[in-house]
């Protein structure tokens with residue numbers, strides 16, 4: 385059974401009308417892959433921390449490490465403190481796992497920025513598991529890990545920065561100094577992880593930084609985004625009672641880096657308990673992952689109407705609800721869910737979707753009977769979304 389091994393803490397499954405956390409998701413919380421010294425996620429985390437520790441001898445910045453915060457945070461921490469507006473799509477229940485209407489599984493480690501700033505820490509790294517409702521394939525999983533970094537510059541960093549409008553701030557020497565420090569720090573981090581590597585900066589947007597950038601590195605003949613960052617928005621500092629200072633912040637995804645560095649082809653492997661995976665990794669070492677035999681996939685299609693004739697055409701189907709439902713039923717045996725057909729009937733206005741579900745175990749051969757059983761359950765459950773099976 386996909387969920388059997390892990391106890392599901394009931395606090396994630398509160399019977400609150402806003403709660404959309406599935407047992408599958410709840411079973412992932414608390415696995416703490418980033419704290420396992422010889423797990424690829426833990427190895428990358430240590431490498432990053434090692435780099436920041438080495439900086440402290442050069443310029444006296446000591447980064448405090450936070451790695452054990454509760455992944456359940458308030459909407460205030462995750463969004464409001466970071467100036468993310470109430471109507472931002474990332475806050476919608478179709479994208480975020482809510483415990484209640486005001487508490488949720490953090491969608492990024494930035495959710496902890498304000499509390500640490502408020503408590504007076506000037507530089508820190510904050511690592512943890514984050515959760516986002518998303519599609520399912522070899523590079524997307526609804527849980528992953530991030531490392532956040534924050535550094536406030538000395539009080540002199542804002543001598544001329546008070547009372548500037550946005551445009552003036554962007555061009556001020558204070559802002560440019562912080563930006564230069566941010567970029568040099570992160571370029572150094574990439575070289576520490578990858579060896580000298582080609583990089584480029586693109587403008588980006590986050591409500592909590594201004595200006596904002598993304599960093600890409602050139603890997604396998606393509607540019608890959610590895611992190612988002614920027615100069616912390618004045619208002620974020622103000623809300624944390626740190627108006628006297630300015631600084632930078634970044635957030636990077638550990639899975640993305642680990643997949644490149646260890647050549648791990650599928651994001652679900654990070655969550656396996658298979659010894660053939662774990663025995664390949666040792667604390668402090670980056671080695672190339674050797675794929676063990678891949679077992680064959682089993683494909684099953686499911687087609688359904690998402691609205692009916694009587695309510696004429698109003699369609700409330702939320703694709704992420706369907707993805708979560710499939711995962712809750714079949715767990716990590718689901719490798720991929722693809723929309724292979726969709727159309728709207730010209731006369732009745734009814735909409736139909738057909739998805740192909742690929743089932744595959746990374747550890748064993750699946751039998752057709754077992755998957756038929758799961759597929760029947762998926763079909764039954766889909767009917768509870770208000771869809772009519774075809």
Ligand code: PHE
Nearest residue numbers: 492494612613614633634635
């Ligand atoms: N929290 C952002 C994300 O998850 C990344 C980020 C962190 C951007 C800090 C700017 C500053 O995409």
